[in-house]
Amino acid sequence: MLKKRIIPCLDIQNGRTVKGINFVGIRDAGDPIDLAKRYVQEGADELVFLDITATIENRDTLVSLVDRIAKEIDIPFTVGGGINSVEDVSRIITAGADKVSVNSSAVRRPELIREIANEFGSQCVTVAIDTQKTKQGWKVFTHGGRKETELMTIDWASKAEELGAGEILLTSMNNDGTKEGFALEITEQVSEQVNLPVIASGGAGVEKDFEILFNTTKATAGLAASIFHNNEIHIQDLKKYLKTKQIPVRCK
Amino acid sequence: MIAIIKYNAGNTCSVQNALERLGYETIITDNEEELQKADKVIFPGVGEASTAMTYLRDRGLDQVILRLKQPVLGICLGLQLMCEASEEGDVSCLGIFKSKVYKFPNTEITPHMGWNDFTDLKGVLMKGLKKTNDVYFVHNYYADLSNETTAVCNYIKPFSAALEKDNFYATQFHPEKSADIGEKILKNFLDL
Numbered sequence: 001m002l003k004k005r006i007i008p009c010l011d012i013q014n015g016r017t018v019k020g021i022n023f024v025g026i027r028d029a030g031d032p033i034d035l036a037k038r039y040v041q042e043g044a045d046e047l048v049f050l051d052i053t054a055t056i057e058n059r060d061t062l063v064s065l066v067d068r069i070a071k072e073i074d075i076p077f078t079v080g081g082g083i084n085s086v087e088d089v090s091r092i093i094t095a096g097a098d099k100v101s102v103n104s105s106a107v108r109r110p111e112l113i114r115e116i117a118n119e120f121g122s123q124c125v126t127v128a129i130d131t132q133k134t135k136q137g138w139k140v141f142t143h144g145g146r147k148e149t150e151l152m153t154i155d156w157a158s159k160a161e162e163l164g165a166g167e168i169l170l171t172s173m174n175n176d177g178t179k180e181g182f183a184l185e186i187t188e189q190v191s192e193q194v195n196l197p198v199i200a201s202g203g204a205g206v207e208k209d210f211e212i213l214f215n216t217t218k219a220t221a222g223l224a225a226s227i228f229h230n231n232e233i234h235i236q237d238l239k240k241y242l243k244t245k246q247i248p249v250r251c252k
Numbered sequence: 253m254i255a256i257i258k259y260n261a262g263n264t265c266s267v268q269n270a271l272e273r274l275g276y277e278t279i280i281t282d283n284e285e286e287l288q289k290a291d292k293v294i295f296p297g298v299g300e301a302s303t304a305m306t307y308l309r310d311r312g313l314d315q316v317i318l319r320l321k322q323p324v325l326g327i328c329l330g331l332q333l334m335c336e337a338s339e340e341g342d343v344s345c346l347g348i349f350k351s352k353v354y355k356f357p358n359t360e361i362t363p364h365m366g367w368n369d370f371t372d373l374k375g376v377l378m379k380g381l382k383k384t385n386d387v388y389f390v391h392n393y394y395a396d397l398s399n400e401t402t403a404v405c406n407y408i409k410p411f412s413a414a415l416e417k418d419n420f421y422a423t424q425f426h427p428e429k430s431a432d433i434g435e436k437i438l439k440n441f442l443d444l
Contacts, residue, residue, distance in 0.1 A: 075429060
């Protein structure tokens with residue numbers, strides 16, 4: 001049986017792991033390779049590396065980091081942040097990443113999804129959607145959640161699927177950082193709407209949040225950052241817990 | 253020396269990294285002499301079947317692969333290209349394995365992405381593996397079952413997770429991305 005995936009996310013700045021507190025007060029939290037290795041040991045199913053600076057000057061730093069990660073890590077990993085073109089993707093994939101995630105750049109120019117899928121295959125393209133509930137419903141936000149767009153989340157997810165996305169990474173800004181659980185409503189809507197794997201992100205605080213996510217939505221993966229990073233939830237314990245709740249997970 | 257076949261759909265980097273972690277020397281090449289000289293040959297692949305087959309045929313690489321005598325391991329698209337034919341681009345493939353390759357019905361979530369297990373294990377590649385072991389899959393197309401199937405995975409329907417015939421071996425999953433279990437399978441191949 002296909003297992004539900006548990007995915008830790010690492011924020012990267014200038015080739016280092018960073019930890020942000022509500023998008024401010026970002027501080028250095030060590031070498032990404034060390035943390036990535038720890039997660040692999042603990043039984044993470046995949047890793048996501050998000051370059052939160054993503055400026056042109058930092059591209060080379062990111063590419064050399066991806067190269068180092070690929071040499072050390074023997075599970076799949078996705079790299080996102082500032083990917084604007086097929087050339088950007090080519091450098092990241094050639095360095096050894098399995099997938100790239102695109103967010104604002106795909107909203108700005110949706111054809112980018114198709115271009116990447118045509119060149120590298122759908123399985124390489126994760127479309128990351130930052131969503132927030134507004135008066136009109138769940139809408140897409142870009143630029144790290146700072147900019148509201150006209151797009152409804154459901155419509156954008158469908159469009160991404162049509163253009164060749166291989167996966168959706170759905171982050172609820174309402175839930176992110178709250179530790180009060182995943183955004184079940186929009187996760188369920190999106191995972192019912194598209195026939196793609198959906199990674200739910202934002203809001204995980206306790207082990208039970210993952211159980212509820214997998215029992216009430218069709219999400220195939222749950223992503224979190226700080227709770228894993230700060231050892232509030234140990235991945236191995238989380239998986240043991242989910243297994244006792246009859247949720248299929250990979251246990252080492 | 254382990255040769256990795258160089259072509260337009262090879263994710264050579266991950267395979268190369270995995271082999272180097274195991275302490276093997278690798279060469280990425282499309283040169284027949286170099287391929288023939290290698291102890292083992294790996295045929296990786298991520299991409300589209302008909303584009304890849306056209307590339308291989310244009311360069312005569314299809315015949316080169318068929319002539320190889322040492323153990324050859326196809327991975328993911330590599331496995332599919334070693335089959336009889338693929339629905340992806342409606343193309344005839346290398347015909348090493350009698351399986352045909354079909355698209356998963358899109359009534360379910362595709363691609364089949366993530367860790368899954370297998371049953372009906374046999375053959376040397378899967379030696380020492382257990383039904384409870386999970387390996388990493390990511391694919392939209394699958395090879396159907398035959399008597400060459402050495403591991404069966406079930407997603408939407410049962411399909412060939414691994415195949416073996418003579419000196420040819422193949423896995424639909426990615427051993428190079430399947431942590432310690434994947435390493436064990438690669439070692440089984442490298443120890444042949």
